[in-house]
Amino acid sequence: MAAPFLTQDFHIRWSTLTPDHIEADIRTALERAQANLDALIDQDRGKMNFDSVVLGLDETTRELNEAWGLVTHLDSLCNSPALREAHNKMLAEVSAFFAKIPLNEHLWDLLVTYSKTEEAKKLTPVRKRALEESMEGFIQAGADLPPEKKKRVEEIESELSKLTQKYSENVLDSTNKWELVIDDVSRLKGLPPSAIEAARADAVAKGLGTPEKPLYRLTLKAPSMIPVMEYLEDEGIRRQVWEGASGIGRGGEHDNTENVFNILRLRHEKAQIMGKPHFADHVLAHRMAKAGRSALRFIEDLYSRVNEAFKRETIELQEFRADTAHQSTDLFQPWEVSFWSEKQRKSKYDFDEEELRPYFPLDRVLGGMFQLAEKVFDLRITSREAVYVEPGKDAPVSISAQPGKAGPVEVWHPEVKFYEVRNEKGVHIGSFYADWHPRDAKRGGAWMNYLKMGVPPSGERDRRLHLGLICGNMTPPVNGKPALLTHDEVCTVFHEFGHLLHQLCGNVEIPSLNGVSVYWDFVELPSQLLENFCWERESLDLFARHHETGEVIPQRLFKKMLAAKNYRSASDIMRQLAFGKLDLELHMNHATTEGADLDQLARKILNGYLMPLKTEQPTMARRFGHLFSSPVGYAAGYYSYKWAEVLDADAFTRFQKEGVLNPAVGREFRELILSKGNSEDPAKLFHDFMGRDPDAMALLTRAGLA
Structure with a gap:
């Protein structure tokens, strides 16, 4: 071709x-x-x-x-x-x-x-x-700008694209390089059976072990690492995994330290050329926050509201371990925190996340999510037959090239699925690919993107369809059993689907104003709003059903899940605030810091934001792809997650008051927010939907901290 x-x-x-x-x-x-x-x-x-x-x-x-x-x-x-x-x-x-x-x-x-x-x-x-x-x-x-300054901006953009690409490759390569192969299954005590089975299957996929002598492969990918840190009793292995994760982008051939400082320096230089004091002011001039100072004030204000609860949660966890292990109260090692948090949650609420897993088979989660899209947002989602063809090979069947044409749709990997989306009138508005499980050739995390920007019909012009995609690194299926997700993974699937709906419902005649092309601190509103449906009984019953019996989540388990929902919520909020604070401080106050020790600098910036630990953790900055794996990305914009969380917590109160699956509210959200893209000021769009400005207390109320 x-x-x-x-x-x-x-x-x-x-x-x-x-x-x-x-x-x-x-x-x-x-x-x-x-x-x-x-x-x-x-x-x-x-x-x-x-x-x-x-x-x-x-x-x-x-x-x-x-x-x-x-x-x-x-x-x-x-x-x-x-x-x-x-x-x-x-x-x-x-x-x-x-x-x-x-x-x-x-x-x-x-x-x-x-x-x-x-x-x-x-x-x-x-x-x-x-x-x-x-x-x-x-x-x-x-x-x-005058010509010589324009030339320098061009050079900076080119340098930034190379540096951020190298940063991102270092993260992928150092993540993939690390593995821990265990030959004695008794060392995996405490790990859920699903995680043990996944570790064995991962070893088999790498040609390791035999049916008689199985081996178990642990990696730094989320579905492998998270259960290890939360459940594995062998502290030595937990420590090795923590050290592996701390080593991503740190030291050796994949070290990102210099890249971080070079990226910061170039962004700062660009901002100064543009007449701004720093990169945060340059970027945020075109966001809801308007300036670095106001974004930082937002972070620091939330910090002051949750700090006491955060300190209290830390002391409670230290005391819980002291009581349980019959020892004196002491600081934790970093590889102990998740493990003891999980133990405390279980003891406090008699709740284990793993109990929910059988109720979240991926296919059923997706089916229920699409049903929710139909009930609430009046959209119809149907799958198309998909076929994988090896690169360079001829297709074994006649493949469809255009919508409405017969034949299967080609995908980039055998696991990828393809779907079409229609509105209430049956009009095809867009399609999307979905790719849910980890592979070595795939970057970590979860994301939504689009390959073609759609626009509605206008005058002589026919409708141009949106073409999007959602990807993640969720628990894979093992041994022919369905992929059973954690509740946290379910929330991530809904989050990315929220971004996708924002894109696919985009109905603005101007492509540059359509879909997710909105102010960055507004873009997380639809995605985070969708996560709320993962906590409501009515919506959960659409998709949370036992993979063997088809039963819904029993009421006693649902009550425990809700009771545990806000467990250590101040610590969770503080973790996000720490990321936002590090981001803004680096871009506002330390972009030209010469010869600094990156870890010491980060600790100084985050004094009071981090749980005090026995072993100081290396900074996340060397593997913080949100900030450093593209020329702008979330740089000076990580606060957006919390900013938009205030908006989504508040907006969802309408669903709670008027009906979680209320199609009238859903249609209003679609028409007043999802379909509008960046065609109006986001503050006005929010006001149109709620009839008022955002209420900052909604987030703290939802987190049980108000």
């Missing part, structure tokens, strides 16, 4: 997307995008209009965006030496190209000239916002 990365097929032929095509295809896309930009700039100024300028600007790079999106997507999910080499070869060129667009003085002049026309002054509110947001984006990227 010639130029597979430039395919206009909606159903992507993944097997044709081989690394040897990347350089030629991306070069072609870059040349076409440049030609599009030149034509945009050269248009007759006397005839220019909104479509030719603002929509035209969106359209110039659409092919490049989609092609490069496929490359970065494969880099996240099917990483290989050949793919990595091809990706990195083009990364700087692509980054430099995008950095140059807002620095092009002729293009900036076109926007400014158009903004002064009579037509521009009379635009509809949505079109006016699109023009303003485009211009604001250009200014933020340096459109107003």
